[in-house]
Amino acid sequence: MIIGGPPHTLDWVSTSPVFNENKDHLPQKFAYHKFSLDTSTKVGNDVWIGNNVLIKANVTIGDGAVLGMGSVVTKNVGPYEIWGGNPARMIRKRFDDDVIEKLLDTKWWEWDDKTIKESGHLFNDVKAFIEKKGLINENNSNKL
Structure with missing residues (x-):
C-alpha cells in the first residue's frame, strides 16, 4: 500500500513545491501561500488492502472495506464497500x-x-x- 503525499498547486505557474514550501531549496521565497501539508488519510478497522494499492492523501477508508489489488483510490470508501480499478470505483457493498x-x-x-x-x-x-x-x-x- 502506498499513501500519497501532500497535493501540489495546480493553479500556479509551476507545480514544484520549491515555490511554497518552508524549506530552503531556493535562496528566497517566491510566493506566500497557506498551503496545507496535512495528509490525514484514515484507514478504518478490519480493512483488507490488496497488493500495490495507491491511496490518495486525505482519503478515508471505512471499517470492513476491501480495496482490490493495484487499485488507485482517489475518493472516500464507505464501510464494508468493495472497491477496485484505476481509478477505483465501488464494485458493491459486502452486505446490505x-x-x-x-x-x-x-x-x-x-x-x-x-x-x-x-x-x-x-x-x-x-x-x-x-x-x-x-x-x-x-x-x-x-x-x-
Missing part, C-alpha cells in the same frame, strides 16, 4: 445497509482477545454473529 449498521455497532475490533476467541465460531455466520452481539457487547462493556 442494515447488516452494515449492525456490524459497525458491534465494534468487535475493540473487544479483548478473550472475547474474540470465545466468539470466533460466529465470525463465519454474519446472521448468528449479529444475533449474539447484544449479549457479547453487554458482557464486554466493562472491558472496553
